[in-house]
Amino acid sequence: MNTKESIPESVQPLLKKLFNDNDLVAEIMEKAAYYELPEDTVIVEIDSYIKSIPIVLDGLIKVMREDEDGNEILLYYLQDLSSCAMSLSCCMNYGKSKVKAITEVPTKLIRVPIEHMDDWMTKYREWRGFVVDTSSSKFESLLDAVDTIAFKKMDERLMQYLENKSELLDSSVLNITHQEIANELSTSREVISRLLKQLENLGEIKLHRNKIEML
């Protein structure tokens, strides 16, 4: 994590969208660290100790599972004013991260040091609510991911992946290679290439080098 900076004033109105309690907002402004991260920055490594919980202000972060030989699989995304359930649950028992988190696009976020967790949970209702809400929402995302991986065929997973990503990035053009998609869906590049070709023949998408256009 490079570029740590003092929190710009522009963050305050964002936090006020999330919390009504001005004391809480003020305390976050005081205690949190602010980061502007470029694309493809690893925020959390597997087995790293979680020392702060992130709140995404702007951008997109993907959360992945990774095994010992580096095989990855996409779990869910963090966007807008959301946080990561994994960090929250790790924070409770000062544990290691079981997931890897990486920025998908240039991202602005703040990190709240975990030592404030207990204190804030009792002091601010809204903080407790925030923690509960993000935990349950990310748990549901996780169940969706499990369903998809367990029950859906690869062609459906691919289409869902493309549509989801297009929506999250708010763009009908995705700059991505077949290999990168294969990594995220945990399959081989050839499979993705062939399925993409099928989708193109069906008129769902248009293929270019390093680029997929949604139709």
Next chain:
DNA sequence: ACATTAATTGTGT
């Protein structure tokens, strides 16, 4: 503008 190289994509087994 052209040649070279590297990366990405396509295809058969």
Next chain:
DNA sequence: ACACAATTAATGT
């Protein structure tokens, strides 16, 4: 899954 061919983009001269 592997091997290799074909194509495209990037880079140097």
